[in-house]
Amino acid sequence: MARKAQFDIQQFFQALGDNTRLRLLNLMGEQEVCVCYFVEILGAPQPKISRHLAYLRNAGIVSARREGKWMHYRIVMPPHIGATQILRQTLDWLNEDKAMQTDRARLAKACCAPSKYDLDGAPLPAAVSAQSCGAC
Amino acid sequence: MARKAQFDIQQFFQALGDNTRLRLLNLMGEQEVCVCYFVEILGAPQPKISRHLAYLRNAGIVSARREGKWMHYRIVMPPHIGATQILRQTLDWLNEDKAMQTDRARLAKACCAPSKYDLDGAPLPAAVSAQSCGAC
DNA sequence: GTGACATATTCGTCAACGTGAATATATTCA
């Protein structure tokens, strides 16, 4: 018993109906991102980020992976192809938004920026570590 | 001043995050539908239907047209193409749901069914009146 | 005008959500 709940349309859209969560999804895009970058880039208190990530996880939209002290979150495409397409469409939509572009730009150069959260040693997002980060 | 507010992503998804509203959108599909059919088919109190329709209207997803005593609602595709595609995708998704199919089937034959709301004389949905409703 | 009908709005209540502050848990290092 206590089976994993079936994917819920209503819950899916509710999860997308918050700007903070949209910003998180926008930053994840196709890559895995460490929580500390969310905190740094959104400039929001860490518990707030954590709660929204838990909400997304509970809705089945993201999954988490622990790596030492750090937690990595990534988007997991829904089991339903329609939902997957909607999610991709949404990410494309966010791509066009000015503020969202700024967020992504800040993530791209986060490996160079000092921060109050001290990201030295924090795991880099996949896309950043894959390239050599020319800005450094 | 008091310009029409810009289309809001967050509000858009919030509007989709309720099952009653999803049922309403599913019934509208591409056609215009009279409120009395919503009340009849959803089997919900009329004020509840009206409030959800107002919510959708406020989010810019549907528009209303008065025809005598009756109000017709229809989906109005959002000004942003990405939102339009998401909305279409959502309608396709709903199309696959069993309960949503039942709702649409009941709308299709609503012109034949007697009802406590007495739909005699109520305006028929466009798709129903266009065809000759073979079931009658 | 009055009455009947279709729809919209208001009111009160309750649950869900978003938030900051504080605290708890988990992991690593010494």
Place this chain on the structure above:
DNA sequence: TGAATATATTCACGTTGACGAATATGTCAC
């Protein structure tokens, strides 16, 4: 073991949303 760091959870509070019940508005027929 204990300290330091990263993340999660809890608590209290204000806001929003969904709801049933009651009421208001708008339109038509007479």
